[in-house]
Amino acid sequence: MRILITAGGTSEKIDDVRSITNHSSGRLGVAIANAFTSNFATIDYVTTKNAQKPEGENITLHFISDTKDLAETLTHLLTTNRYDAVIHSMAVSDFTPATSLSEAQLQTAFNHLITQSDAKTLSLDELQNWLSELKKQEISDKKISSDTDHLFLVLKKNPKIIHLIKKLQPSTLLVGFKLLVDVSFSELFDVAMKSIKQNSADFILANDLIEVGTTKHHGYLIAKDGSYKEATTKNEIADLIKTTIITATKF
Amino acid sequence: MRILITAGGTSEKIDDVRSITNHSSGRLGVAIANAFTSNFATIDYVTTKNAQKPEGENITLHFISDTKDLAETLTHLLTTNRYDAVIHSMAVSDFTPATSLSEAQLQTAFNHLITQSDAKTLSLDELQNWLSELKKQEISDKKISSDTDHLFLVLKKNPKIIHLIKKLQPSTLLVGFKLLVDVSFSELFDVAMKSIKQNSADFILANDLIEVGTTKHHGYLIAKDGSYKEATTKNEIADLIKTTIITATKF
Numbered sequence: 001m002r003i004l005i006t007a008g009g010t011s012e013k014i015d016d017v018r019s020i021t022n023h024s025s026g027r028l029g030v031a032i033a034n035a036f037t038s039n040f041a042t043i044d045y046v047t048t049k050n051a052q053k054p055e056g057e058n059i060t061l062h063f064i065s066d067t068k069d070l071a072e073t074l075t076h077l078l079t080t081n082r083y084d085a086v087i088h089s090m091a092v093s094d095f096t097p098a099t100s101l102s103e104a105q106l107q108t109a110f111n112h113l114i115t116q117s118d119a120k121t122l123s124l125d126e127l128q129n130w131l132s133e134l135k136k137q138e139i140s141d142k143k144i145s146s147d148t149d150h151l152f153l154v155l156k157k158n159p160k161i162i163h164l165i166k167k168l169q170p171s172t173l174l175v176g177f178k179l180l181v182d183v184s185f186s187e188l189f190d191v192a193m194k195s196i197k198q199n200s201a202d203f204i205l206a207n208d209l210i211e212v213g214t215t216k217h218h219g220y221l222i223a224k225d226g227s228y229k230e231a232t233t234k235n236e237i238a239d240l241i242k243t244t245i246i247t248a249t250k251f
Numbered sequence: 252m253r254i255l256i257t258a259g260g261t262s263e264k265i266d267d268v269r270s271i272t273n274h275s276s277g278r279l280g281v282a283i284a285n286a287f288t289s290n291f292a293t294i295d296y297v298t299t300k301n302a303q304k305p306e307g308e309n310i311t312l313h314f315i316s317d318t319k320d321l322a323e324t325l326t327h328l329l330t331t332n333r334y335d336a337v338i339h340s341m342a343v344s345d346f347t348p349a350t351s352l353s354e355a356q357l358q359t360a361f362n363h364l365i366t367q368s369d370a371k372t373l374s375l376d377e378l379q380n381w382l383s384e385l386k387k388q389e390i391s392d393k394k395i396s397s398d399t400d401h402l403f404l405v406l407k408k409n410p411k412i413i414h415l416i417k418k419l420q421p422s423t424l425l426v427g428f429k430l431l432v433d434v435s436f437s438e439l440f441d442v443a444m445k446s447i448k449q450n451s452a453d454f455i456l457a458n459d460l461i462e463v464g465t466t467k468h469h470g471y472l473i474a475k476d477g478s479y480k481e482a483t484t485k486n487e488i489a490d491l492i493k494t495t496i497i498t499a500t501k502f
Contacts (some may be wrong), residue, residue: 014271016432016460017342021262021272050301092269095402103378111372114365121362127354131401146345146408150382153404181267209267 001041001249002171004083005033006074006090012066014097014153024091026051028140028217028234033059035238044077046070067093067158075162078168081128085173085245086165089205093156098192099134102148109134168198175221175241176201181241185220192222201244203244205237252292252410252500255334255423256284257325257341259270260303263317265404267346277302279468279485283338284310286489297321297341305394318344318409325412329419336424337416338495346406350385353399360385382407394493422500426451426472426492429454432460436471443473456488 007029009022024130026047030146033043033054043059053061062077064070070092078086086225113122113130134154162176176199177194192206202223219237220226229244231237256282258371260273277298284294284305295311304312313328315321321343329337352360363379385405413427427450429443444459457471462469470488472495473479480495482488 011272017274017430018344019272019274020265022271023270030384055466093269098401103375103382107373107375107378110361110378115484121365122358124358125356127358127361131354149379149407149408150349151408153406155404157400169455174363179268246266 001036001084001246002044003036003041003083003245004044004046004074004077004086005029006046006070006086007032007092008048008090010048010065010067010070010094012093012096012158020093020095020097020155022091022093024048024089025116027214028237029087029089030054031234031238032089032241033240035235038216040044040136044083045082046073046077048090049186058175063127067096070161071159071164074164075168078165078172083169083172084249085170085175086169087241087245088162088165089177090161091179092161093158094156098131098154100147100154101152103150103152104148108154136151149230162195162201170200173203173245174199174201175188175205177202178204178206178213179209180206183208188220189222189228192220193226196222196224203250205241205242252287252335252495253295254292254496255295255325255332255337256280256289256465257297257321257339258283259299259343260300260342260370261316261318261321263344263347263409265351270452271344271346271348271406273342273344275299275302277304278465279488280340281305282485282489283340283492286486286493289397291336294332297328298325298388299341303340310377318347318412321412325415326419328414329423334420335500336426337420338426338492338496339413339416340428341412342430342485343412344409349382349405349407351405352385352403354401355399357403401406411450413446413450414454421451424454425450426454426456426496426498427454429455429457430460430463434459439471440473440479442492443471446479447473447475452493453499473501 008026009024011019011021013019030052033045038056038058045059046062051151062073064073100188117126165174176195178195180188188206197205204221206222207219215233218233219226219231221240229240231240259277260275262270262272264270281303284296288309289309297313312322315324344373368377385469416425424436429444429446431439439457443455446455456470457473468485470482471479472491480491482491
């Protein structure tokens with residue numbers, strides 16, 4: 001069996017000394033990799049520098065830092081190898097820094113916007129055009145000067161990585177992950193089902209950060225038909241995913 | 252001899268799953284700690300989770316995550332213990348997230364600002380008031396929704412930590428650090444001298460990121476009178492700092 005696992009959390013560069021980082025210890029990814037014994041599965045494991053790393057002769061590590069790296073690495077792996085399953089547990093940045101403005105720069109840009117506009121108030125279109133113009137400015141990314149009381153960071157949305165997986169390899173079995181914070185089960189379930197539809201996922205491992213600890217970890221493995229199974233530790237989640245994959249792929 | 256060393260890089264929380272992180276491997280801090288042999292100096296070493304850590308019976312580790320933590324920990328240590336020297340090499344966040352806005356929220360806030368203002372263009376005062384008002388809004392910090400093409404992060408300036416050190420312990424010897432990116436020596440020197448004056452530092456270790464590698468590391472240890480010595484590896488920098496401290500404190 002050949003599996004692709006992603007784990008850890010991406011970092012998007014703001015400048016040469018700062019990044020926006022998505023937290024993920026990678027502990028669950030390691031538990032999942034370890035659930036597949038070495039004589040049973042070959043694993044390509046895509047992760048980030050600060051996450052925990054699994055060990056095993058059957059495991060090849062691939063390191064990425066930002067979402068663009070991740071897209072390139074996954075594209076390479078998914079077009080080169082046929083995977084029985086892809087377990088996408090990595091915390092991926094939804095946004096990446098586009099530009100930054102000091103107070104003085106924001107004042108200039110905003111006044112330019114007001115004087116350009118005929119109407120008394122701003123439409124969403126005018127706002128979005130203004131944002132595109134900001135992005136085209138020459139921004140030096142070396143180290144943003146701290147000579148301002150407030151800094152205004154404009155972030156633009158990243159393409160969804162999970163959406164890429166089934167596009168590149170429609171025949172693979174996709175287990176996606178969804179993490180929310182302090183929500184009702186019904187909201188967690190609805191967001192998971194939405195992700196299943198939007199990304200053609202076969203299963204989503206849904207969890208709430210308030211129920212995640214070092215070993216204690218409450219997860220719901222939700223299937224396309226809305227049925228689900230629960231697990232309460234990282235190792236239980238890992239075993240649940242493994243047995244579900246084996247059953248679903250009839251391996 | 253009793254020394255306080257700070258190393259690594261702080262992380263400022265955006266929400267429960269993302270932070271803005273200042274990069275620093277902590278390798279130089281470890282080299283500096285190791286330059287002081289264990290029978291010679293007792294060291295309090297303040298650092299961050301992902302940075303490299305020194306080992307030694309004479310070294311006590313203190314972990315912090317954000318700038319507020321760092322200020323509290325340094326205040327506690329500097330008011331409890333008398334240090335012969337403080338070597339402040341940590342990469343500290345200049346800014347911390349104050350609020351975030353989706354496109355729709357920015358449009359609403361902008362329009363509120365336009366209708367409030369009498370003048371045709373915005374003054375810096377009006378902009379600053381607007382930014383302070385934004386901060387007072389109830390912002391849930393659980394997990395910012397990604398349902399917007401652009402996200403705006405308003406960051407506010409952090410109090411300068413280095414400035415705190417001599418205020419709390421005027422008698423200590425302070426070695427501050429200054430990292431710029433791809434600048435001329437003359438600009439690096441000027442910024443270092445400015446930091447010496449503003450923060451009452453005794454020395455600044457000034458370096459340019461483009462001259463920093465895993466072991467190769469070009470640094471200038473600049474004194475209050477503008478004289479300086481150069482070093483070209485992390486170990487050389489560590490030894491230079493140590494001998495300079497010993498000479499200056501006449502230990």
